[in-house]
Amino acid sequence: MLMLEHVAKSFDSLRAVKDVSLTVPQGAIIGLIGPNGSGKSTLMNVIAGSLQPDAGRILFDGHDITDESARDIYQRGLARSFQDPSLFFRMSVLDNMLLPVKQQRGEQPARAPWHRLWRRDEDAHAAVAAANLADTQLRGHYAQPASDLSGGQMKLLELARSMMGDPKLLLLDEPTAGVAPALAYTIFDRIEALRQAGLTFLIVEHRLEILFNYVDSVYVMHLGEVIAHGTPADIQQNAQVREVYFGE
Amino acid sequence: MYALMAIGLTLTFAVLKLPNFAHAELITIGAYAALVMSLFITSNPLIVMGVAFVVAALVAVICHRAVYRPLGEVSNSMYTLILASFAVGLILRYIVFLFVDRFDLFDKRIQVPTSVVLQNQWLTITNIFLWVVPTSIVLVIALSLLLEYTTIGREMRALADNGVLARIIGVPVERVNTITWILAGGLAGVGGALWGMYTFVNPLVGWLAILSVFAATVLGGMTSFIGTILGAYLVAFSENTVMQLLNHYLGIDFSFKPAIPFIIIILVLLIRPQGLTGLFHGAPIFRAQTTREV
Amino acid sequence: MLNIDLVATLIALLTFFGISAMIALSLNLEYGLAGVPNFGQALFVSVGAYTAGVTYTRLMPLLAGRDVIDPCGASLGQALGLRSEIIRTVPAVGFTNFAVTLVIAALIGGVVGYLASYPALRLKEEWYLALVLLVGSEIVRIIVRSYDPIICAHNGLSGLAQPFAFLGNSRLSSMAFAGLVLTAAGLVYLYTQRLARSPYGRLLKAVRENDMVAASLGKSVPRARAQVMFIGSAIAAIAGVFFVTNLGFASANDYAVAFTLDIWVMIVLGGLGNMRGAVLGALIVTVLDRVTQVMAIQLDMMGSQFEFNYVRFIVFGVILLLMLRYRPQGLLPEPLETTRAHAHLAEAGD
Numbered sequence: 001m002l003m004l005e006h007v008a009k010s011f012d013s014l015r016a017v018k019d020v021s022l023t024v025p026q027g028a029i030i031g032l033i034g035p036n037g038s039g040k041s042t043l044m045n046v047i048a049g050s051l052q053p054d055a056g057r058i059l060f061d062g063h064d065i066t067d068e069s070a071r072d073i074y075q076r077g078l079a080r081s082f083q084d085p086s087l088f089f090r091m092s093v094l095d096n097m098l099l100p101v102k103q104q105r106g107e108q109p110a111r112a113p114w115h116r117l118w119r120r121d122e123d124a125h126a127a128v129a130a131a132n133l134a135d136t137q138l139r140g141h142y143a144q145p146a147s148d149l150s151g152g153q154m155k156l157l158e159l160a161r162s163m164m165g166d167p168k169l170l171l172l173d174e175p176t177a178g179v180a181p182a183l184a185y186t187i188f189d190r191i192e193a194l195r196q197a198g199l200t201f202l203i204v205e206h207r208l209e210i211l212f213n214y215v216d217s218v219y220v221m222h223l224g225e226v227i228a229h230g231t232p233a234d235i236q237q238n239a240q241v242r243e244v245y246f247g248e
Numbered sequence: 249m250y251a252l253m254a255i256g257l258t259l260t261f262a263v264l265k266l267p268n269f270a271h272a273e274l275i276t277i278g279a280y281a282a283l284v285m286s287l288f289i290t291s292n293p294l295i296v297m298g299v300a301f302v303v304a305a306l307v308a309v310i311c312h313r314a315v316y317r318p319l320g321e322v323s324n325s326m327y328t329l330i331l332a333s334f335a336v337g338l339i340l341r342y343i344v345f346l347f348v349d350r351f352d353l354f355d356k357r358i359q360v361p362t363s364v365v366l367q368n369q370w371l372t373i374t375n376i377f378l379w380v381v382p383t384s385i386v387l388v389i390a391l392s393l394l395l396e397y398t399t400i401g402r403e404m405r406a407l408a409d410n411g412v413l414a415r416i417i418g419v420p421v422e423r424v425n426t427i428t429w430i431l432a433g434g435l436a437g438v439g440g441a442l443w444g445m446y447t448f449v450n451p452l453v454g455w456l457a458i459l460s461v462f463a464a465t466v467l468g469g470m471t472s473f474i475g476t477i478l479g480a481y482l483v484a485f486s487e488n489t490v491m492q493l494l495n496h497y498l499g500i501d502f503s504f505k506p507a508i509p510f511i512i513i514i515l516v517l518l519i520r521p522q523g524l525t526g527l528f529h530g531a532p533i534f535r536a537q538t539t540r541e542v
Numbered sequence: 543m544l545n546i547d548l549v550a551t552l553i554a555l556l557t558f559f560g561i562s563a564m565i566a567l568s569l570n571l572e573y574g575l576a577g578v579p580n581f582g583q584a585l586f587v588s589v590g591a592y593t594a595g596v597t598y599t600r601l602m603p604l605l606a607g608r609d610v611i612d613p614c615g616a617s618l619g620q621a622l623g624l625r626s627e628i629i630r631t632v633p634a635v636g637f638t639n640f641a642v643t644l645v646i647a648a649l650i651g652g653v654v655g656y657l658a659s660y661p662a663l664r665l666k667e668e669w670y671l672a673l674v675l676l677v678g679s680e681i682v683r684i685i686v687r688s689y690d691p692i693i694c695a696h697n698g699l700s701g702l703a704q705p706f707a708f709l710g711n712s713r714l715s716s717m718a719f720a721g722l723v724l725t726a727a728g729l730v731y732l733y734t735q736r737l738a739r740s741p742y743g744r745l746l747k748a749v750r751e752n753d754m755v756a757a758s759l760g761k762s763v764p765r766a767r768a769q770v771m772f773i774g775s776a777i778a779a780i781a782g783v784f785f786v787t788n789l790g791f792a793s794a795n796d797y798a799v800a801f802t803l804d805i806w807v808m809i810v811l812g813g814l815g816n817m818r819g820a821v822l823g824a825l826i827v828t829v830l831d832r833v834t835q836v837m838a839i840q841l842d843m844m845g846s847q848f849e850f851n852y853v854r855f856i857v858f859g860v861i862l863l864l865m866l867r868y869r870p871q872g873l874l875p876e877p878l879e880t881t882r883a884h885a886h887l888a889e890a891g892d
Contacts, residue, residue: 073650074760077657088751091744094887095880098741099748100759106741106881109769113736115882126883141655143884165760267669326669327579331810335866338859349849372810376857452606462673478835510677512837513771517670518661 001026001169001200007056009046016042025065035245040204044173048080049073072108077161077168083177089147091156096146097129097239132160136190152183169190169200176207188214195224215235251480252384252439255538256432262408263428269333271436273340274455278304278437280344298309300441301434308433309426311336324524344451380442388477406490465511466516483509553720555832557788560723563824564781566808567734572774574814576736577750579672580765582679583805586651586775588797590782595693595792598625598702598778598833601874606632614694625701633708640705647783648776655775659768687794698793702786723784730777735817744880746770807858810865813872822873
């Protein structure tokens with residue numbers, strides 16, 4: 001589904017990502033872990049097209065997306081979430097949900113003033129949004145500003161919002177950051193349910209105790225390189241990982 | 249003179265992250281303080297400039313306490329601050345207008361004794377010129393030394409560099425802010441006073457100069473002091489010499505002159521937004537550059 | 543004691559209100575909704591004025607089958623006479639010329655606005671765009687003021703009469719014109735309001751709130767900004783045509799920074815992102831403006847030394863500061879919900 005071949009990215013003298021290769025198979029949940037500053041977030045930005053890699057190739061769904069813009073990559077079905085809740089806080093929950101819908105007719109200024117041209121589409125999208133919100137227990141909040149939600153609800157809304165663009169693969173950057181443990185499991189249960197429905201995930205996460213219950217395999221990054229890859233059990237046994245990651 | 253005015257603007261922008269359009273009015277107020285002083289009390293240029301410094305600095309601190317600080321607490325939008333600085337500028341400018349209108353002080357020249365020091369067929373140098381140039385240079389050097397070698401200077405640079413970090417390591421932010429305003433306002437005031445000795449004073453002097461001053465600041469890279477000084481001289485140079493050349497060779501009318509600093513601003517922002525600063529990496533003592541996160 | 547013509551004042555007030563409302567709506571679309579800090583709105587309004595300057599002097603004589611006379615310099619008086627004569631005697635030509643002016647102005651304004659959104663792509667920090675637009679607007683003003691062919695440089699151009707001038711009766715013609723202006727303002731209101739409450743409005747708000755996230759959700763941020771600048775600037779230029787023909791005189795100095803600031807006061811006061819707010823802000827500012835003018839005249843006639851015109855600016859400055867500090871959302875805050883989909887969900891029930 002997603003393949004990285006020898007991807008590298010530097011900022012001035014800092015080599016944030018050096019020569020990373022990894023594969024995310026269709027329908028899998030793959031974890032990406034590593035200590036702070038190991039280059040995970042930079043790698044996410046490179047995959048999503050927010051940053052251009054200096055070297056290497058990125059293949060998604062059979063296409064070379066190495067040099068494509070964030071917008072084009074999204075149109076291909078690769079959506080991402082950010083580490084900090086990146087909602088449109090002064091907009092309603094429903095507006096947050098409806099924004100990512102692709103190819104909206106009412107988004108063209110020439111058609112926007114005539115609601116007869118887009119009203120039916122809009123109502124259909126709203127129905128889909130309502131169903132997605134119901135799956136994340138946010139249905140009742142649809143008319144509130146996104147800033148009124150709790151931290152966990154914001155994370156859930158972000159996840160629900162990513163679904164509105166019909167993605168094939170989701171890049172999640174710390175989907176449970178700052179969320180109470182019980183809700184963190186709810187979020188991962190939701191991710192698992194979406195995987196059952198055919199989605200693929202690449203997840204950066206610090207809470208290994210939760211992550212390890214859900215992933216098929218894990219890549220470990222350190223100082224811009226992948227130092228290990230394997231099942232959670234393998235990783236926990238890996239001496240090098242224990243050294244850099246658990247400080248042993 | 250542009251250098252003095254521009255340095256103040258750079259200070260407020262670098263340290264306080266505020267593009268202060270009301271800087272114009274600090275210049276005007278300095279010029280008028282000097283004018284009133286010179287007309288009614290004494291014409292000693294040093295005292296006149298001192299008064300200009302004090303009055304403009306005082307107004308600057310009042311603006312900070314009454315407007316910018318409370319606003320900074322409710323909003324962190326740059327546009328709010330820009331709008332507020334325009335509003336402050338409007339209020340100050342028309343208060344000056346009211347005052348000037350009442351006492352009929354339009355287009356007066358600041359009265360200091362004038363004498364011609366040197367005159368030949370190319371240029372005339374009066375003692376005013378001898379006041380203006382050295383004063384600018386001395387103040388600029390004094391400010392550089394202050395920034396480099398004193399505690400408050402170091403604190404200002406720390407705040408310019410990284411506001412959050414400076415707060416954490418215990419820089420007394422409020423005190424530094426106040427002193428920044430005093431310096432910025434004071435220098436603008438002296439700049440206005442010198443301007444008034446050189447030409448005439450009216451309530452729009454600052455407003456007419458402000459965009460040239462912004463041009464100097466932008467050319468200098470917004471946050472670098474040495475860059476600003478060079479920028480100021482370049483702007484002054486292009487306004488005069490380049491205009492002469494354009495007029496001579498291309499027949500462009502002198503009425504286009506005010507457009508020059510603006511064109512400089514646009515070109516710099518579009519082509520080389522870091523201004524001249526990149527050229528001075530070898531001279532870090534003068535830098536108070538904002539580092540941006542990657 | 544109040545020796546002013548109330549009806550005339552009211553008509554003038556309504557005309558000014560309609561024109562200001564159009565400009566305020568366009569800025570509210572650009573900044574209030576989409577977050578593009580257009581500190582050069584005077585430029586886009588002036589496009590309308592300059593277009594009128596050109597069409598009145600070049601196109602109108604052609605439409606009337608007359609020879610074009612150089613509007614500046616020695617033949618100034620003759621050219622002015624020709625303009626007035628055509629407008630007074632051949633209303634059809636006057637209206638055709640006015641309509642053509644509106645269309646051309648909207649197109650030029652739109653294209654200039656579209657282009658003006660491009661520097662944003664290159665600028666290091668977002669607020670530089672504010673400076674670029676502010677300064678760009680001043681450059682154009684200085685150039686027009688110094689360059690003869692558009693509106694005779696610093697002399698300005700008079701005789702840009704509004705198309706109803708043929709009625710002969712000044713009260714009747716100004717009433718008709720006020721009606722036209724208010725109709726246009728009403729249409730602009732409906733148009734901007736519908737845009738704001740559409741998926742496009744939602745896109746603009748998202749771009750304003752967080753352009754990076756909007757891009758990561760597959761939206762083209764530069765295109766959205768360019769489109770809104772096209773629309774907003776076209777509206778501003780149309781308003782500019784009304785503005786200049788209402789004055790009857792085009793002068794580059796009318797379109798300085800102070801003009802832009804007045805518009806900002808209107809939208810900050812009325813409510814950023816709320817189209818009704820922009821109209822309310824325009825109303826309050828125009829009324830205040832008139833009141834201070836009338837007071838200044840009255841005081842002057844009573845022999846007062848006090849220059850009340852200056853007070854107007856101080857009052858506007860204070861209003862702006864108070865709003866920013868205590869009610870940044872404006873008198874009428876932006877509605878939370880964008881489209882009617884919310885109502886649709888509410889009907890569907892929870």
